[in-house]
Amino acid sequence: MSYALALILGYLLGSIPFGLLLMSFTGTQDIRSIGSGNIGATNVLRTGRKGLAAATLIGDMLKGTAAVLLAARYIGPEFAVFAGFGAFLGHLFPVWLKFKGGKGVATYIGILLGLAWPVAFTFCAIWLVVAKLFRYSSLAGLVASAATPFVLSARGDQAVAQLFVLLTAMLWAMHRANIARLLQGTEPKIGA
Numbered sequence: 001m002s003y004a005l006a007l008i009l010g011y012l013l014g015s016i017p018f019g020l021l022l023m024s025f026t027g028t029q030d031i032r033s034i035g036s037g038n039i040g041a042t043n044v045l046r047t048g049r050k051g052l053a054a055a056t057l058i059g060d061m062l063k064g065t066a067a068v069l070l071a072a073r074y075i076g077p078e079f080a081v082f083a084g085f086g087a088f089l090g091h092l093f094p095v096w097l098k099f100k101g102g103k104g105v106a107t108y109i110g111i112l113l114g115l116a117w118p119v120a121f122t123f124c125a126i127w128l129v130v131a132k133l134f135r136y137s138s139l140a141g142l143v144a145s146a147a148t149p150f151v152l153s154a155r156g157d158q159a160v161a162q163l164f165v166l167l168t169a170m171l172w173a174m175h176r177a178n179i180a181r182l183l184q185g186t187e188p189k190i191g192a
Helices: 002-014 018-025 041-044 050-074 079-094 105-134 136-156 158-174 176-184
Strands: none
Touching: 002 050, 002 079, 018 041, 018 050, 041 050, 041 136, 050 079, 050 105, 079 158, 105 136, 105 158, 136 158, 136 176, 158 176
């Protein structure tokens, strides 16, 4: 029962579409009709609304963190991993949006922040270096996520490392179009 409760809690928090809500509250057009059609911060940034993009990034991160911390506090620390998984599923496949959500990088970071905060900073450092060198947001997220399970495992966080092997595989699957564009040299660069 506790496993299901943690998953449901995580899913409901993860399924809050901050990009869509923030764009709607400010009277801007539906974010799903802009750029990639994605509800995440990168697509919000394409509208030129940097403040809204930053708010979307923070909201999408913190819903992952909140899921983990609330489950640990009120259900039990051993169930935090399940809440994190639920939050990631909720972000990728929100029931409110016909299961078409974001690609998961911000929520991935938020879950990591709740479960192993030093590794979240490692993720961000890797992301910044790759983004600075190559100017591709998607590539930065893919490289940082690929490193994350190894960093967690090296720290001895085996249960969390196993979760992030699964989350990384899902994140890469959600970025398959980006990967194809990166290979073809047609992926838009940061600031383009």
